[in-house]
Amino acid sequence: MVDASKAEFIRRKLGFERVFKNCSQKIWLFHSFDLNCEVLLDHVQCLHVKLNMPWLEVPLLASFIYAKCTRSEKLVLWDCLRSLAINIHSPWIVGGDFNAILHSVERLNGAMPHAGSMEDFATTLLDCGLMDGGYEGNSFTWTNNRMFQRLDRMTYNHHWAYFFASTRIQHLNRDGLDHCPLLISCSKNQDRMPSSFRFLHAWVLHHGFKKFVEQNWTSSIVGSRLQAFWVKQRRLKQALKWWNKEVFGDIFHNLKVAEQRAANCEIIFQQE
Structure with a gap:
């Protein structure tokens, strides 16, 4: 069992206001106060x-x-999802570590996957009206440094697909872990919004920032007090954008480059 104080410690470290744990202590859900979360079913695997x-x-x-390892134990989870699906008529997303694959190509190295287990999983998704959300990034989400598998995925029903214009699922770098994190981004509107x-x-922390x-704020400006304040804010914002680019460079681009380099190294590691 996980000590409750450990969950609270991680909650504070991540900056969330609340944390839920399921009865097996294997699933932790962190969220902020602007999201109201109601637990409808607390299951060992869900x-x-x-x-x-x-x-x-x-x-x-x-x-x-967070599925169990054996086929018989996962059958309990599959039946649980089927019973939930009967009364669901709204956007529904189901995801995490299913500990199962749908196709043999979702495993690299190791023994041949069990056809019955793959069929159990596929039939469950079909019965529940759930579709695989796809992914971007590495094809595999888990490894023991010998075998690679896509054990983690996100699925959703047609109500979810209708409600959200796009749902993007990214396999992030494992960064030394056995599982890679999944990042889900949903949008109701496909139109590109102006950058914030x-x-x-x-x-x-930079010595020249203050x-x-x-210098920018004390520069003279023409206008009334409130108008001058607004203009100064707008001017400072534009100046900081320029200053950031000159001093730090495009850190978001640099981060993407570093992430892509790490992803390429993971793929080379898998291949060799």
Whole structure:
């Protein structure tokens, strides 16, 4: 059993307000106060919740999975998902570590996958009306450094696909772990929104930051007090964007380059 204080420690470290754990202590769900989370089913292999968010007009249903290893134990989970699906008529996403694959190509090295287990999994998704969400990135989500498998995935029903214009699932780098994290991004509108201004904490650690801000803010400007304040803010925002690019460079691009380099190394490791 996991000590409750450990979950609270990780919650505070990650910056969330609440944490839920299922009865087996294998599934942890962290969330902030602007998301209302109601646990509908606490199962050994599944945590089924209803999510209400102020910016969405309908609640979302989510089932987080941490499946057992043996085929007989997973049959209990498959039956649980079927019983849930009967009464679901709203957007529903189901994902996590299913400890199962759908096709033989989802395993690299190791013994031949069990056809019956793959059929059990595929039949369950079909019976529940769940479709595989696909992925971007590495083809495999788990490894023991000898065998590679796609054990983790996200699936959703047609209500989810209709409600969200796009659902993007990324396999992030494992970074030394046996499982890779999955990042799910959902959008109701496919139109590209203007980029938002982001203040980076690293700026305040730079020796020239304070002086740069003071020089920009104290520069004279024409206008009333409130108007001058608004214009100064707007001017400082544009100046900080330029300063960040000159001093730090495009850190988001640099991060993507580093992540891609790590992903390429993972693939080379798998192949060789």
